[in-house]
Amino acid sequence: MDHISALRNVEEALRAFEHGEADLTTTQRRVQSVLQSYATEFEADERRPYRAHGEEPADGVVVVAADAETAKERVREHADAETATFDVVAL
Structure with a gap:
């Protein structure tokens, strides 16, 4: 997952929270999942x-x-x- 994709996914999670489509716990899980996925991509640049x-x-x-x-x-x-x-x- 590249930087832009990660930001978009976090924005989507926040938007869902703001519109009442997701609760705080769900939003936290989504954001943490994005961060974990993003962090695993660092191996490509050593x-x-x-x-x-x-x-x-x-x-x-x-x-x-x-x-x-x-x-x-x-x-x-x-x-x-x-x-x-x-x-x-x-x-």
Whole structure:
């Protein structure tokens, strides 16, 4: 899924929510599904999504990076997890 397609799908989900055609939970699932699909496309340009597993607040954080070490750095930055112990796994 390319960037434009992802944006269109998110817009459609938001439009359905605004018009009362979908509830918040359904909208959240649709948007999350779009994001997950979009994230899996990064492998084509040598980046991929990584999920952190370990201590809070890093546990469960997903970032896109070229390698595991860069992914760990991004998780630390985004999750404010400088002291957390965690590993990252490519999705």
